[in-house]
Amino acid sequence: MRAAFAFTFAVVLLAGSSGVLMAQEKLSPVQEKTIAQCLAVCKKGDANCQNACTSKTATPAYLSTAGSCVRVCADAMAGPGQPEQSRVGDLIQCVRACN
Numbered sequence: 001m002r003a004a005f006a007f008t009f010a011v012v013l014l015a016g017s018s019g020v021l022m023a024q025e026k027l028s029p030v031q032e033k034t035i036a037q038c039l040a041v042c043k044k045g046d047a048n049c050q051n052a053c054t055s056k057t058a059t060p061a062y063l064s065t066a067g068s069c070v071r072v073c074a075d076a077m078a079g080p081g082q083p084e085q086s087r088v089g090d091l092i093q094c095v096r097a098c099n
Contacts, residue, residue, distance in 0.1 A: 025061055036095050040091055044078035069097075069098035073091070073098060074091065
């Protein structure tokens with residue numbers, strides 16, 4: 001009986017820890033750049049646009065764990081008068097920091 005309980009507990013623990021690892025997905029440099037280029041055209045506070053940019057490139061697990069960080073960072077970089085290309089470099093750093 002104890003062996004069955006221990007086995008069941010170990011399986012549940014293993015499944016839970018692998019779920020956490022999947023949620024902490026790291027993006028490749030290409031994914032970071034793709035998200036940043038998309039975010040550069042989003043208006044400040046446009047969560048739908050920002051979420052769409054992230055979800056097109058990253059997994060749902062990444063969006064759920066880092067999505068709010070990406071949105072805050074994109075809003076911070078959405079200053080008026082800054083050229084879009086200049087913003088992409090800054091946004092790559094933001095996405096990388098959220099990663």
